[in-house]
Amino acid sequence: MTTLQVELGARRYPIHIDRGLLDRPGLIAGCAPGRHVLIVTDANVAPLYLAKLEAALAGKLVRSVILPPGEQEKTLARFAELMDALATLGASRDATVVALGGGVIGDLAGFAAACWMRGVRLVQVPTTLLAMVDSSVGGKTAVDLPAGKNLVGAFHQPAAVIADTDTLRTLPERELRAGLAEVVKYGALGDADFFAWLETHSKDLLARDADTLAAAIERCCTHKAAIVARDETETGERALLNFGHTFGHAIEAEQGFGGLLHGEAVAAGMVLAARLSQALGLAAATDTERLAALLQGLGLPVAVPAGLAPEALLARMRLDKKNRSGRLRLILWRGIGRAEIVEDVAEDAVLAVLAG
CATH class of the missing domain: 1.20.1090.10 (Dehydroquinate synthase-like - alpha domain)
Known part of the structure; x- marks a missing residue:
């Protein structure tokens, strides 16, 4: 496994890159130390990888939200759905939001993590090449408006990035x-x-x-x-x-x-x-x-x-x-x-x- 570090002082975090990382439950569970976990993914990714992630987080209170795929879903309305999901989960300040998917999911889930109780833990699990090389790293989170892209958002760094390159086998x-x-x-x-x-x-x-x-x-x-x-x-x-x-x-x-x-x-x-x-x-x-x-x-x-x-x-x-x-x-x-x-x-x- 290759592990790079984003050096931000006390907020430094790792980028793990390797094949088969979703088959390492200890790695995934270790990134979500709190009791509550919200997994955000989409309908293309969920059938492929959601069960592995949920199994790795067994023993925690986990809620999974499966959204339709596509940039057109990166809206304030979908953001509100994630706020409601965190409320229903009873997520506390030590909760973790896990983004399982591409850049749209990473941006949307990241913005939810940035805003819930003024910021909770975020773990990026990118499943597209674009997300692995760019959007999952660096803490940019946002949603789109009809007027333009990424106009509403926040900087919110993840606690970790887990890039399982095996997921690229199923990428269209x-x-x-x-x-x-x-x-x-x-x-x-x-x-x-x-x-x-x-x-x-x-x-x-x-x-x-x-x-x-x-x-x-x-x-x-x-x-x-x-x-x-x-x-x-x-x-x-x-x-x-x-x-x-x-x-x-x-x-x-x-x-x-x-x-x-x-x-x-x-x-x-x-x-x-x-x-x-x-x-x-x-x-x-x-x-x-x-x-x-x-x-x-x-x-x-x-x-x-x-x-x-x-x-x-x-x-x-x-x-x-x-x-x-x-x-x-x-x-x-x-x-x-x-x-x-x-x-x-x-x-x-x-x-x-x-x-x-």
Whole structure:
């Protein structure tokens, strides 16, 4: 088992990465020392892994909530359901909320844990590649509003992350590819050597080679753990992890959270950010072409989906949390491995990129 640490002083926590972790009841039970446990999962994951988790927590007062799958379920109404479930459970201050699933479940369950009695213990058990390499680590929790993605939320770090890579065997192909977009992001924003490694190993990743996936997950988590330790609440460097996300979130919201998956939208968003960087004279076209080629080779989109108006997407981007005083603040790059925060980006340049 590989164990990384997110160094946050007294709130430091482990990221466990290995095959078969859900078959280690002692590990799971040890992460939930209190009497009450709320497990939050979805209808796709529950038939596969919920029984193992419940068995590992035998002897505790456990309640499981099974939600419909999909980003469209990450709402204030579902959050209220989780509050009611915790109340029905009689959850006390030493309760644990366990998020069993992908990024949607992790964000939603995490926000519930952040808010119940002003914050209770959270354990992330990611079952998608995207959640393993990104959303389960770092304490970002949120729900969406019709106006935009992740507009209501809180920073609430987990007590542990348990990434059982065996769960990737049952991950639908589209979800695997979407997760690989977030893997590529880490190379694109700050690790040119890793980006080159991904170009070499892309076929192995798509083939779900266990060792290759484990190596990629460990590399991504190492990067994120270090960045979170230096900038927990995204006042500076952590914003770089949003490379491609401002464009991507706008696409998701404009599609009503029922079109592209998050990772797919991020893939398109990264290429849009690279093209904008190129248009602003920050980066060379060859870097944009390498990024687009790698993402296309992984079966990911690299352009704005048909039918979305550039002006509507720009309006969504104005609500992004990184903006300051109504001015666009984007994560762009100076080429592979060299992302940076760019202040006061001209809207006409953004519109031109969105228009293709």
